[in-house]
Amino acid sequence: MSKPIIKVENLSKRYRIGAKQEGYKTFREAIMDGFKVPIRNFRRLRKLTRFDEEFAKHKEHSARPTALPHAVAAMASSQSDDAIWALKDVSFEVQPGEALGIIGHNGAGKTTLLKILSRITEPTTGEAKIYGRVSSLLEVGTGFHPELTGRENIYLNGTILGMRKAEIDRKFDEIVGFAEIEKFIDTPVKRYSSGMYVRLAFAVAAHLEPEILLVDEVLAVGDVAFQKRCLGKMSDVAKEGRTVLFVSHNMAAVGGLCPGCIYLKEGCIKDFGPANSVILQYIGDFKSTKQISLAERTDRRGDGRVRVTGLRFLDTITHRPIESIISGQDVYIEVTYESYDSSPAPLNRVNIGLGFFTTLGQFVMVLNSEMASRAFGSLPREGRMYCRIPRFPLMPGVFHIKLTLVVRGAIADQLENVSVVNVDAGDFFGTGIPNDYRRQGVYVPHSWSAETPSVY
Amino acid sequence: MKPFVHIRPKKGWQAVDLGELGQYRDLFYFLVTRDIKVKYKQTVLGGLWAIIQPFFSMVVFTLFFGKLAKMPSDGLPYPIFNFTAMVAWIYFANAVTGSGNSLIGNTNLISKVYFPRVIIPLTSVLAGLPDFLIAFAVLVGMMSYFHIYPTPMTLFVPFLIVLMMLTSGGVGMILAALNAKYRDIRYTIPFLVQLWMFASPIVYPASMVPEKYRLIYALNPMTGVIEGFRSALLGTVAFPAQMILVSTTVSVILFTVGMFYFRQVERYFADII
Numbered sequence A: 001m002s003k004p005i006i007k008v009e010n011l012s013k014r015y016r017i018g019a020k021q022e023g024y025k026t027f028r029e030a031i032m033d034g035f036k037v038p039i040r041n042f043r044r045l046r047k048l049t050r051f052d053e054e055f056a057k058h059k060e061h062s063a064r065p066t067a068l069p070h071a072v073a074a075m076a077s078s079q080s081d082d083a084i085w086a087l088k089d090v091s092f093e094v095q096p097g098e099a100l101g102i103i104g105h106n107g108a109g110k111t112t113l114l115k116i117l118s119r120i121t122e123p124t125t126g127e128a129k130i131y132g133r134v135s136s137l138l139e140v141g142t143g144f145h146p147e148l149t150g151r152e153n154i155y156l157n158g159t160i161l162g163m164r165k166a167e168i169d170r171k172f173d174e175i176v177g178f179a180e181i182e183k184f185i186d187t188p189v190k191r192y193s194s195g196m197y198v199r200l201a202f203a204v205a206a207h208l209e210p211e212i213l214l215v216d217e218v219l220a221v222g223d224v225a226f227q228k229r230c231l232g233k234m235s236d237v238a239k240e241g242r243t244v245l246f247v248s249h250n251m252a253a254v255g256g257l258c259p260g261c262i263y264l265k266e267g268c269i270k271d272f273g274p275a276n277s278v279i280l281q282y283i284g285d286f287k288s289t290k291q292i293s294l295a296e297r298t299d300r301r302g303d304g305r306v307r308v309t310g311l312r313f314l315d316t317i318t319h320r321p322i323e324s325i326i327s328g329q330d331v332y333i334e335v336t337y338e339s340y341d342s343s344p345a346p347l348n349r350v351n352i353g354l355g356f357f358t359t360l361g362q363f364v365m366v367l368n369s370e371m372a373s374r375a376f377g378s379l380p381r382e383g384r385m386y387c388r389i390p391r392f393p394l395m396p397g398v399f400h401i402k403l404t405l406v407v408r409g410a411i412a413d414q415l416e417n418v419s420v421v422n423v424d425a426g427d428f429f430g431t432g433i434p435n436d437y438r439r440q441g442v443y444v445p446h447s448w449s450a451e452t453p454s455v456y
Numbered sequence B: 001m002k003p004f005v006h007i008r009p010k011k012g013w014q015a016v017d018l019g020e021l022g023q024y025r026d027l028f029y030f031l032v033t034r035d036i037k038v039k040y041k042q043t044v045l046g047g048l049w050a051i052i053q054p055f056f057s058m059v060v061f062t063l064f065f066g067k068l069a070k071m072p073s074d075g076l077p078y079p080i081f082n083f084t085a086m087v088a089w090i091y092f093a094n095a096v097t098g099s100g101n102s103l104i105g106n107t108n109l110i111s112k113v114y115f116p117r118v119i120i121p122l123t124s125v126l127a128g129l130p131d132f133l134i135a136f137a138v139l140v141g142m143m144s145y146f147h148i149y150p151t152p153m154t155l156f157v158p159f160l161i162v163l164m165m166l167t168s169g170g171v172g173m174i175l176a177a178l179n180a181k182y183r184d185i186r187y188t189i190p191f192l193v194q195l196w197m198f199a200s201p202i203v204y205p206a207s208m209v210p211e212k213y214r215l216i217y218a219l220n221p222m223t224g225v226i227e228g229f230r231s232a233l234l235g236t237v238a239f240p241a242q243m244i245l246v247s248t249t250v251s252v253i254l255f256t257v258g259m260f261y262f263r264q265v266e267r268y269f270a271d272i273i
């Protein structure tokens, strides 16, 4: 095994989130308090940056340096309730040329990790060694000044991202071409459309040539086409043999780009390994928190005559719920619903539709009861509906499902993101070789032959 | 292989890494040009502001201190006596205000990318130079109008300019660092600048201060700068070498302290800003 290009050891970061403010009880108190405020404010502001005393206190208990994680744990449990550990005792290594995904829920510490590795902020304890030139992209267009022209901003932003002037001179035409803003290059960027602005910003970032690239959730901006371009460029970077650390909530992007992946949870590494299995674990966590609440979810539309309370995938043979589907597998989708409508025939002419979307929001396919088997004539007040899908046709990846339930032509219940499903590589065509074509599309049953088809 | 970058919590006082600063000189350059270019965008008078500010201050001071209060001016016409000081003072006031507020004005840079933070307050110090040079040109014009010719000591003017920048930089770094944490500084700066102005020989000559207190007076580095300017350009008094020496020493100390203090607190700028 070659030498790691990034080596992170027991990295921890502690933030003060600012002490809470107490409310006044009486008018007199409020007045008296006015005089105490400066002192209290001063203490509070000073405390924002001080952990040393507390840390030293705990260090005494554990004199040996190897006991550092222990000290961290001790500090974590200390009473100061306005401090949080954004990262706790994180260790990992990255090999040169590796693309590593970092996933986790909001507030898991992903950005904090990148900020430490790019030296924007210091760790509280622990260390990291980096053997290469780092560029970090926590946002596109950092330092863009609205009053300056496109040209001026390219130079400013480029140098901010760590390029030299000579380097930008060399790549200038390429950057402008990539952004497709030739005509506006000498216009102040405040006159740009937001699309042009983002394109220009990304064009500059795309022309960085670091050995190590740290990328945060920059794909969150811009339209789908733009996100696709970002991803394309990012995978080029990875293919060129650069080391990439890629933070994203887009599992398809992480899965497609990064062979390895870290799953951060509340500042700790929850899982580290091959991207597929780590993503599954993440989605598993995600679903277990999501599915309990499907009945309680309020982000739904429709007249509420019927509410969907559960959605599961079942194996057609065992009828057991399955966590992730294999392409080509026969599956049932089970939809549980209930209705509070007391009118005589509440559930007449029911139609249910399940739309499958890529993580970039691209529509892939729909399962619609009216289309496939005519609408349900009449249904009990509560119960289950089953959809059978022979040879599940989606390619490996992660898909979001949108559910729409229509009763007598009116939308009764609609959930934008009712569930997330992970599809694993499988043998759709029955050739004996699992197919791992990660393009977030569908397989169509077909065959090839060199013989002229005979006419019947 | 030695680590290219070793990230760990830093303890104790750190010196500024000059080698690294050199690597980032292009960024420094573009930030300075940004500040210069942006300053007068969408203004009607543009670069004229560089003249208006010191000129009208001078007019007002001439009326009140020169004409009404009959303030002594080392035997020179009050307008040029005052304007010479004003050129340096306006630069100082703008540079200190600019760099004192620079960190909180560049929050997005600091929380999103790494670069030696000290570039930010120093940018404001450099970005004020074009204005200073414009005002200085006006000063030269006024000198010829009043038929005043520079002394050979004018050779020291570049040194005085460096001294002026050094002082601004030192004060600016300290204020910027404090400002990141305590926003009170933002409201203190205008007030501080105003008080400092009256503690510097701007509306009055240093010769008004009793001889034995002059060197104490020169602990204010702007005293050395301004008196130096007047003596070298206008030939008011003999070149105040001793005062300038005191001022220079204080200025160097201020700058050094500023740099170390800034380095000390810059480690958590990104977290609290």
Ligand SMILES: Nc1ncnc2c1ncn2[C@@H]1O[C@H](COP(=O)(O)OP(=O)(O)OP(=O)(O)O)[C@@H](O)[C@H]1O
Binding pocket: A015, A016, A017, A084, A085, A086, A104, A105, A106, A107, A108, A109, A110, A111, A112, A113, A217, B270, B271, B272
């Ligand atoms: N400067 C700061 N001061 C105080 N707390 C902070 C600061 N920056 C981050 N935090 C806290 O640290 C934790 C981790 O934040 P971080 O930004 O790393 O999360 P994340 O994984 O990037 O989340 P997201 O997916 O929403 O981007 C959060 O609880 C956040 O509130």
Ligand SMILES: [Mg+2]
Binding pocket: A110, A111, A112, A216, A217
């Ligand atoms: Mg984040």
